[in-house]
Amino acid sequence: MGKSYNTIAFDANKCDGCGDCMTACATAKVGVGDTARSRIQIVGSADDGFELALCRQCGDPKCVMVCPAGALTKNFDTGVIEWNDAKCVDCLLCTVGCSYAGIALDAGSGHVAKCDTCDGAPACVPACPHDALTYVTTSRIYNEVGDWEDLFAPGLAGCQGCNTELLMRHTLRRVGPETVLATPPGCVPGMGSVGFNGSTGTKVPVFHPLLTNTAAMLAGIKRQYKRVGREVNALAIAGDGGASDVGFQSLSGAAERNEQILFMVVDNEGYMNTGMQRSSCTPYGAWTSTTPIGKGSGGMPSQGKTQDAKNLPLIMVNHRCEYVATASTAYMEDLYDKLDKAIQASKRGFAYLHVYSPCTTGWRFPTDQNMEVARKAVETNFVMLWEYNRTDGLRFTRPVDDPLPVTEYLRAMGRFRHLSPDQISHIQSKVVENLAFVQQMAHRQSA
Amino acid sequence: MTTATLETPAQAKPAKQKVILCEGNEAAALGVALARPDMVAVYPITPQSSLVEHVAKLIADGKMDADIVDAEGEHSVLSVLQGGALAGARTYTATCGPGLAFMFEPYFRTSGMRLPIVMSIVTRDGITPQSVWGGHQDAMTVREVGWVQVYCETVQEVLDTTIMAFKIAEHHDVMLPVNVCLDGNYLSYGTSRVELPDQAEVDAFMGVKDVNWHVALDPHRPMAVDPLTGGSGGKGPSTFVRYRKGQCRGMQNSLRVIEEVHEEWAQRFGRSFAPLVEEYRLDGADYAIMTLGSMTGAAKDAIDEARDAGRRVGLIKIKTFSPFPVEALMKSLGKVQAVGVVDRSVGFRWNCGPMYQETMGVLYRLGRHVPSMSFIGGLAGADITVGHFHRVIEATEKLLSAPAPIEPVWLNEKD
Numbered sequence: 001m002g003k004s005y006n007t008i009a010f011d012a013n014k015c016d017g018c019g020d021c022m023t024a025c026a027t028a029k030v031g032v033g034d035t036a037r038s039r040i041q042i043v044g045s046a047d048d049g050f051e052l053a054l055c056r057q058c059g060d061p062k063c064v065m066v067c068p069a070g071a072l073t074k075n076f077d078t079g080v081i082e083w084n085d086a087k088c089v090d091c092l093l094c095t096v097g098c099s100y101a102g103i104a105l106d107a108g109s110g111h112v113a114k115c116d117t118c119d120g121a122p123a124c125v126p127a128c129p130h131d132a133l134t135y136v137t138t139s140r141i142y143n144e145v146g147d148w149e150d151l152f153a154p155g156l157a158g159c160q161g162c163n164t165e166l167l168m169r170h171t172l173r174r175v176g177p178e179t180v181l182a183t184p185p186g187c188v189p190g191m192g193s194v195g196f197n198g199s200t201g202t203k204v205p206v207f208h209p210l211l212t213n214t215a216a217m218l219a220g221i222k223r224q225y226k227r228v229g230r231e232v233n234a235l236a237i238a239g240d241g242g243a244s245d246v247g248f249q250s251l252s253g254a255a256e257r258n259e260q261i262l263f264m265v266v267d268n269e270g271y272m273n274t275g276m277q278r279s280s281c282t283p284y285g286a287w288t289s290t291t292p293i294g295k296g297s298g299g300m301p302s303q304g305k306t307q308d309a310k311n312l313p314l315i316m317v318n319h320r321c322e323y324v325a326t327a328s329t330a331y332m333e334d335l336y337d338k339l340d341k342a343i344q345a346s347k348r349g350f351a352y353l354h355v356y357s358p359c360t361t362g363w364r365f366p367t368d369q370n371m372e373v374a375r376k377a378v379e380t381n382f383v384m385l386w387e388y389n390r391t392d393g394l395r396f397t398r399p400v401d402d403p404l405p406v407t408e409y410l411r412a413m414g415r416f417r418h419l420s421p422d423q424i425s426h427i428q429s430k431v432v433e434n435l436a437f438v439q440q441m442a443h444r445q446s447a
Numbered sequence: 448m449t450t451a452t453l454e455t456p457a458q459a460k461p462a463k464q465k466v467i468l469c470e471g472n473e474a475a476a477l478g479v480a481l482a483r484p485d486m487v488a489v490y491p492i493t494p495q496s497s498l499v500e501h502v503a504k505l506i507a508d509g510k511m512d513a514d515i516v517d518a519e520g521e522h523s524v525l526s527v528l529q530g531g532a533l534a535g536a537r538t539y540t541a542t543c544g545p546g547l548a549f550m551f552e553p554y555f556r557t558s559g560m561r562l563p564i565v566m567s568i569v570t571r572d573g574i575t576p577q578s579v580w581g582g583h584q585d586a587m588t589v590r591e592v593g594w595v596q597v598y599c600e601t602v603q604e605v606l607d608t609t610i611m612a613f614k615i616a617e618h619h620d621v622m623l624p625v626n627v628c629l630d631g632n633y634l635s636y637g638t639s640r641v642e643l644p645d646q647a648e649v650d651a652f653m654g655v656k657d658v659n660w661h662v663a664l665d666p667h668r669p670m671a672v673d674p675l676t677g678g679s680g681g682k683g684p685s686t687f688v689r690y691r692k693g694q695c696r697g698m699q700n701s702l703r704v705i706e707e708v709h710e711e712w713a714q715r716f717g718r719s720f721a722p723l724v725e726e727y728r729l730d731g732a733d734y735a736i737m738t739l740g741s742m743t744g745a746a747k748d749a750i751d752e753a754r755d756a757g758r759r760v761g762l763i764k765i766k767t768f769s770p771f772p773v774e775a776l777m778k779s780l781g782k783v784q785a786v787g788v789v790d791r792s793v794g795f796r797w798n799c800g801p802m803y804q805e806t807m808g809v810l811y812r813l814g815r816h817v818p819s820m821s822f823i824g825g826l827a828g829a830d831i832t833v834g835h836f837h838r839v840i841e842a843t844e845k846l847l848s849a850p851a852p853i854e855p856v857w858l859n860e861k862d
Contacts (some may be wrong), residue, residue, distance in 0.1 A: 178666045180534075180665075180666065189675075194672075194674045194675070195671045196674055196675045196678075197674065197678070197682050197686045198674065198682070198686060199674070200670070200674060202669075203669060204666060204669050205664040205665055205672070206669075206671050206672070207664055207672035208673050208674070209526070210553060210556065213522060213523060213526035213553055215523075216518065216522070216523035216524075216526035216527045217526045217527070217530035219516065219527050219530060220526070220527040220528055220529060220530025220534065220536070220538075221530040221531070221533060222530075223486065223516065223527075223531060224485060224486060224514075224530070224535060224536040225534055227485060228535070232534075232665075232666055249519060249523070250522065250523045250526065252519065253518060253520070253523050256519070257516070257517070257518075
């Protein structure tokens with residue numbers, strides 16, 4: 001398994017083209033503040049903004065490939081592409097090979113020059129007065145857990161573009177092999193995790209509970225292992241239908257008894273595996289196969305679901321669980337952080353993790369848009385990311401101070417295509433109301 | 448041995464047995480404690496409630512070392528136990544009536560997963576009409592779901608059978624859940640003298656616990672439990688058939704195992720119960736009446752009186768109702784010329800009692816015409832008295848000389 005590295009990230013929205021970064025770079029590298037000699041270059045963009053010309057320290061570097069002299073090499077410890085002046089023949093082929101203008105002739109030296117990240121402490125980053133540059137560890141998860149064993153077999157059969165498989169693989173590899181996994185009927189077993197006719201898709205003990213009894217069966221399993229002194233994780237990866245509707249009683253009962261279970265709900269807002277029917281987690285106005293669109297009768301058209309979604313994670317907060325959190329696959333670091341806390345909490349009692357998971361097939365959006373839809377849900381506050389424990393109460397983990405209008409989210413999907421202006425304003429007002437409600441809980445509990 | 452009588456000579460009785468006075472629900476709880484389950488899950492329902500209260504108190508008093516789960520309903524009660532059994536626990540619960548109905552979804556699955564869970568059914572009539580009193584309608588309604596079901600006649604039999612049920616369920620040739628049925632009101636609250644076996648002797652009888660050798664949810668032995676099975680393609684059809692045939696084989700094996708376990712019980716503890724079918728004064732009888740459960744006591748009194756009055760009548764009691772003891776019953780029915788079957792529940796499809804319906808199948812296999820008729824009594828807590836049984840005897844006797852009525856006789860219709 002490879003490794004990925006820290007990188008200098010650029011936020012064009014914050015850049016005003018002041019050039020302080022270039023001055024800092026040139027000063028650090030050649031001793032004078034001559035911006036022409038800087039290895040980072042801020043250049044005007046076609047839309048009157050600014051762009052970045054800087055070495056990306058590519059994983060598959062074209063400059064290295066085109067160099068005929070072996071003067072450029074990728075250092076796999078630091079990730080930096082290093083230039084060796086003793087080998088360089090000054091042919092400048094590398095400057096043509098790079099798509100990012102990340103390596104260029106430095107007229108002052110007569111050779112090419114490129115960013116070496118100042119050995120991991122780039123001078124340009126602190127020099128920016130607008131925080132447009134950050135030196136970020138975007139690949140922490142990849143580096144930390146990438147080598148851990150994937151406990152699902154390759155080739156699970158999810159729909160194209162579905163992120164539930166991603167979520168399952170991340171979750172189980174994090175929870176680890178000393179786990180009994182329950183996947184009640186739905187997409188998770190539907191893609192083959194439990195298996196068919198004697199073959200299985202999972203490397204840990206796995207089973208189909210009934211749609212109705214996931215939490216109860218896991219409670220029995222966990223209690224018996226506790227009784228015989230064995231540390232075994234009891235993990236559910238369940239759908240929203242089985243958790244919020246027909247399985248809610250056993251979920252609530254297990255939470256009340258504070259059974260030591262990690263219960264993850266993958267909320268795709270309906271019975272997607274059985275053909276996209278409505279659940280109590282389906283949002284207002286959404287088309288589903290049991291809330292279809294039609295002209296209706298008596299002048300009352302059928303315009304999707306007529307009720308608002310049940311807020312299951314808030315209901316779980318009211319069980320005073322050891323830990324409750326909402327998460328999104330568009331924010332994996334946030335999700336991993338919560339997963340770690342949930343695993344720890346499940347050793348003491350009931351831990352509940354509610355992951356919003358857009359459904360390419362059922363929500364009617366292109367298969368390459370899953371993360372974008374998930375992100376828009378958060379950016380509009382349609383979905384809020386927060387966590388709760390009994391000591392610290394509820395707190396937002398990723399507050400959205402300046403939310404986009406909810407239409408930015410709604411128009412990303414076909415399931416809301418039919419919405420009337422009245423329905424859209426209902427949804428927008430519910431977003432505001434729900435946000436205020438959760439904020440109130442957060443304030444009350446932090447007070 | 449397919450039949451036994453109470454006259455079976457007992458072995459030398461162990462010295463350590465304590466004698467107490469208790470109701471059937473307490474006897475069941477004491478039996479459970481002696482069988483040492485790891486996990487019990489409970490949810491109260493009349494007339495089962497005092498049973499789980501006794502279990503809870505035994506655990507609270509440290510007289511029983513089990514994890515008790517006060518679940519939020521019967522559906523979860525059985526589901527918790529399924530999880531426990533898959534992790535290696537010996538498990539127990541009790542329910543009845545509406546609780547059993549609510550439990551049906553995991554109930555069906557327990558036998559399919561071959562989990563040796565023991566569950567008492569403190570039998571209660573089915574609703575509606577709304578009723579909280581005894582009757583066999585609850586247990587009869589689920590007789591076709593692959594659980595072994597045995598019915599007790601006395602409080603002592605409740606205690607002894609509860610312990611034996613674990614051994615039957617966990618026998619490697621069976622691996623099926625077992626219902627110990629005790630009549631609501633009549634056995635649940637009926638108080639009797641009971642001999643309490645010694646714990647060490649019960650331990651020796653039970654042997655080594657090994658409940659999840661065949662199916663487990665254990666990281667040390669990772670396997671997928673109950674993946675999708677069946678369909679019309681590939682190895683689906685044959686795989687599904689293999690599961691179902693295995694269940695049916697387990698049911699048939701249980702007939703032999705129930706006999707063996709009862710035999711061993713008699714040898715160790717000196718109390719003998721007919722494991723499948725009991726004959727009472729059947730020798731020399733021209734006709735018989737058939738009973739199930741606690742009604743049998745009054746029926747035996749009636750038989751004694753009838754015999755004294757010169758009627759040539761005997762009694763056949765069913766203890767093991769599921770699997771239906773076809774061979775054993777054929778032997779008993781082979782001795783008589785007519786039979787009247789008394790049920791404590793209703794078979795709606797045939798307009799007769801369920802046990803009568805099953806018996807008709809056995810009579811057909813007998814290959815000889817034996818006139819028969821159905822009696823239904825004791826619904827929703829009603830008593831079936833010695834007087835009722837005299838009516839049963841008289842009506843059955845008439846079958847020897849007159850055509851059998853098609854309609855059942857409702858014993859409490861004019862009570």
